Amino acid sequence: MHLPTKVLLGAAFLCVSTVAQAELTWEKIELEQSPPPGAESAVFAFQYQNKGDKPIHISNVRTSCGCTTAALKKNDVAPGEKGEIVATLKIGDHSGLQQKTVTVDTDDTAHPQTILTLKATVTQFLELQPALVYWQANEDPKPKTIVAKAGKGVTMKSLEVTSSAPEFTTKVEPGSTAGEFKINVTPRDTAHQLNANLSIKPDSAAGAGTKVFTATARVMPLVMPPPTPAPTTAPKA
Amino acid sequence: MKFVWRTLGLLVGAVFVFAGLTKIVDFQPFRFLDPMELARDIDNYKILPWTLSVWLALYLPWLEILCGLALIFRRLYSGAIALVLGLMIVFIGASLAAKARGIDITCGCFGHVSDQLSFAWHMVLDFAILGALVGLWFCGRRPQSEPAETPL
Amino acid sequence: MRSLLRQSLLLLGLACLPAAGQALYFHDKVSWQSRIAEADMIEVDLARSWGVEAIWIDARPAVDFDRDHVPGAILLNEDRWNELLPQFLQEQWSPEKKIVVYCSSESCNLAGDVARRLRDEAKLPNQIRVLKGGWEGWLKTRK
Numbered sequence: 001m002h003l004p005t006k007v008l009l010g011a012a013f014l015c016v017s018t019v020a021q022a023e024l025t026w027e028k029i030e031l032e033q034s035p036p037p038g039a040e041s042a043v044f045a046f047q048y049q050n051k052g053d054k055p056i057h058i059s060n061v062r063t064s065c066g067c068t069t070a071a072l073k074k075n076d077v078a079p080g081e082k083g084e085i086v087a088t089l090k091i092g093d094h095s096g097l098q099q100k101t102v103t104v105d106t107d108d109t110a111h112p113q114t115i116l117t118l119k120a121t122v123t124q125f126l127e128l129q130p131a132l133v134y135w136q137a138n139e140d141p142k143p144k145t146i147v148a149k150a151g152k153g154v155t156m157k158s159l160e161v162t163s164s165a166p167e168f169t170t171k172v173e174p175g176s177t178a179g180e181f182k183i184n185v186t187p188r189d190t191a192h193q194l195n196a197n198l199s200i201k202p203d204s205a206a207g208a209g210t211k212v213f214t215a216t217a218r219v220m221p222l223v224m225p226p227p228t229p230a231p232t233t234a235p236k237a
Numbered sequence: 238m239k240f241v242w243r244t245l246g247l248l249v250g251a252v253f254v255f256a257g258l259t260k261i262v263d264f265q266p267f268r269f270l271d272p273m274e275l276a277r278d279i280d281n282y283k284i285l286p287w288t289l290s291v292w293l294a295l296y297l298p299w300l301e302i303l304c305g306l307a308l309i310f311r312r313l314y315s316g317a318i319a320l321v322l323g324l325m326i327v328f329i330g331a332s333l334a335a336k337a338r339g340i341d342i343t344c345g346c347f348g349h350v351s352d353q354l355s356f357a358w359h360m361v362l363d364f365a366i367l368g369a370l371v372g373l374w375f376c377g378r379r380p381q382s383e384p385a386e387t388p389l
Numbered sequence: 390m391r392s393l394l395r396q397s398l399l400l401l402g403l404a405c406l407p408a409a410g411q412a413l414y415f416h417d418k419v420s421w422q423s424r425i426a427e428a429d430m431i432e433v434d435l436a437r438s439w440g441v442e443a444i445w446i447d448a449r450p451a452v453d454f455d456r457d458h459v460p461g462a463i464l465l466n467e468d469r470w471n472e473l474l475p476q477f478l479q480e481q482w483s484p485e486k487k488i489v490v491y492c493s494s495e496s497c498n499l500a501g502d503v504a505r506r507l508r509d510e511a512k513l514p515n516q517i518r519v520l521k522g523g524w525e526g527w528l529k530t531r532k
Binding site for chain 3: 092
């Protein structure tokens with residue numbers, strides 16, 4: 001082949017290869033939501049489209065933590081084809097802002113890797129403050145209070161509290177605002193070590209289902225001071 | 238009419254002094270609040286880098302208090318109105334942007350005192366203050382029957 | 390207009406003074422680089438030196454904890470907070486002990502979140518610290 005022909009063919013090849021490009025574009029690479037209180041997971045759908053002329057192969061999708069899973073229906077995206085990656089964030093008992101990422105690897109030379117961000121502001125169904133009430137050994141067995149506050153958007157009319165140990169008695173009173181309750185906990189005595197789980201169940205209308213929340217009540221054991229060594233007396237001469 | 242604007246200025250000034258104070262102190266029981274709590278609230282918007290959130294958490298409440306006092310005592314009056322107008326526009330913008338993004342985050346406008354307010358009521362309060370400030374800017378700054386305030 | 394600018398700048402400048410005072414007052418709490426205050430963090434060597442006076446808490450997911458963890462550490466993560474917290478409070482917690490919380494590395498937020506919840510929600514009276522460098526930092530010094 002003549003050199004000029006080779007050059008022309010090479011140039012033509014380059015032009016074709018640059019014109020026929022892949023381009024995976026995303027509708028949004030960051031999604032946010034506020035799941036309802038008590039939600040177990042939050043689902044995020046990241047929409048994409050291949051706006052290029054070449055098919056794109058999505059080689060890998062990985063999440064920043066085990067709490068997030070990402071599902072992809074198919075790895076190959078034809079030109080013009082749309083699709084989505086569905087990321088599910090397991091909320092568990094987290095609270096506050098949760099921010100996780102999903103990394104998508106493709107053979108798109110322009111953007112071989114895209115990081116998708118999902119953010120969820122999690123409100124717990126019920127907040128207990130404090131989650132623990134305790135008395136030191138022989139402390140005056142006065143009642144101590146746990147404040148149970150319903151999460152934003154939760155309507156709670158009553159609470160049922162049961163202690164795993166009968167030595168602790170509980171009394172529920174309405175709090176200072178709607179959705180707030182005071183749980184007064186009293187030990188029978190503080191002469192002995194005592195432990196109890198306080199099971200707290202919101203009323204059925206609140207929508208917590210069978211979920212039970214737990215606070216802890218304890219009377220601490222008496223901590224014996226270390227024995228003082230007996231004084232040694234020098235033998236008499 | 239002069240009385241109305243004076244009273245409005247006093248009220249708005251008091252609101253800003255209160256807003257600033259609730260970010261710095263807790264009244265029940267009385268204690269100085271850790272500025273990192275406010276920094277975390279600001280950081281939760283994920284608009285600014287962490288360091289800037291800390292700067293704002295330390296600086297913003299004092300600016301609010303000073304501007305509020307300036308409105309109450311009618312010193313540095315125009316400057317105070319301009320600054321709090323700017324602050325309100327930013328607060329409202331950030332809250333609306335967060336809401337549009339689907340985030341329900343305490344706006345931090347009145348510290349944790351305003352945690353019980355719904356988003357709608359927050360906006361009502363914020364727009365009311367904004368309206369009052371606009372009124373003060375155009376009508377309350379320099380009453381026609383009185384000489385201009387002493388510029389500082 | 391100049392008067393307006395002068396007044397605004399004066400107010401902006403004056404506000405710096407009490408802000409600086411507050412920063413000084415809270416100098417041990419203010420952390421410019423990360424969400425966790427410097428005073429709430431602890432070096433690995435110092436934490437180790439606490440010996441039996443300290444309770445170690447692993448804030449990582451269970452699968453990481455099961456693979457390896459600081460000897461004697463207790464799993465307490467936010468995934469199963471409502472289940473693990475009461476267990477910890479019943480069985481291992483004591484008001485006299487110090488608590489060291491760790492997660493995978495310096496950049497991991499989990500330990501800070503668990504420490505904050507122990508302090509603010511559970512209202513534990515203990516001295517609670519986040520391990521600098523996390524599990525990775527511990528591994529580097531493991532003998």
